[in-house]
Amino acid sequence: MTTPIVSVKWLKENLQDPELIILDAVLDTPPHDLQIIGARTFDIKTKFSDTSNPLPNTLPKPEAFAAEARKLGINKNSKIVVYDTKGIYSSPRAWYLFKSMGHENVWVLDGGFPAWEKEKLPTEKVTVKNYPEGNFEANFNSEMFKNKEQILENISSKKAVVVDARSADRFHAETEEPREGLRSGHIPGAVNLPFSKVLKDGQFLPKEELEQILPVQNQPLYFSCGSGITACIDLIAYELVAPNIPKAVYDGSWTEWGQDHDLPIEK
Structure with a gap:
């Protein structure tokens, strides 16, 4: 499958596939009680x-990612479905991490846990388990992430368009940033696509509707947000509409850019 998402129906029909691994992409604190069975x-x-980086949610080193993936019993040939408890929120980040590490067989469950639970499909209590070690290997693609120097250079070169997934009021500096010590505004030249605009009821809008609202569809794209999580939601929306356009995530996102007073901003 070339699509980045799968439906609850698809997952239900493939639960018995021995190569299937379902991952609950956890970002919330305190953790939740229930998960999709298995x-x-x-x-x-x-x-x-x-975790050694003072910025939140930044890219782990490939060898560290691979070691943790193997602890979860993930293999080179695993078919991975990631979901989260909000419908669509943190699961696209997990999807993108696997993609950047060279693992192609990974999909986001559209609608996540709420959609699964709504269909009264099997769940279980979240418990800590040990798994037989997998043989996952990381083959990192550095083109899928950008740093602040590359974003700064892009302001003048205009090689790509920066798509900012934060809310419009944050983008336009009409409200203060939720993280202390950050300036308000956006990266010069960026366009705003609040991640909530590409979703409805915790699921991605149909492709036909996404085509009507995505601001740029013919140039390379760099995705940014507050800390690298919701940027991946916008990225998947674009993947559904324009899969062949080069895409990358600005890993530091506004948490890095907004605190560095040497970097330019627009309001």
Whole structure:
């Protein structure tokens, strides 16, 4: 499958596939009680981020990512479905991490846990488990992430368009940033696509509707947000409409850009 998302119906029909691994992309605190039956906890903040970096949710080193993936029993040939408890929120980040590490067989469950639960499909209590070690290997594609120097250079070169997934009031500096010490505004030249605009009831809008609202569809794209999570929601929306356009995530996002007074901003 070339699509980045799968339906609840598809997952239900493929639950018995021995190569299937379901991952609960955890970002919330405190953790939730229930999960899709057979799911394994994919802890973005503490296991699949670089915890030595003062910025939140940043890309882990490939060898660290691979080691944690193997602990979850993930293999090179695993078919991975990631979901989260909000419908669509943190699961696209998990999807993008696997993609950047060279794993192609990964999909986001459209609608996530709420859509699964709504259909009264089997769930279980979240428990800590040990799994037979997998043989996952990371083959990192550095083109899928950008740093602040590359974003700064892009302001003048205009190689790509920066798509900012934050709310319009944050983008236009009409409200203060939720994180302390950050300036308000946006990266010069960026366009705003609040991630909530590409979703309805916790699911991605149909492709036909996405085509009507996505602001740029013919140039390379760099995605940004507050801390690299919701940027991946916008990225998947674009993947559904324009899969062949080059895409990358600005890993530091506004948490990095907004606190660095040497970097330019627009309001």
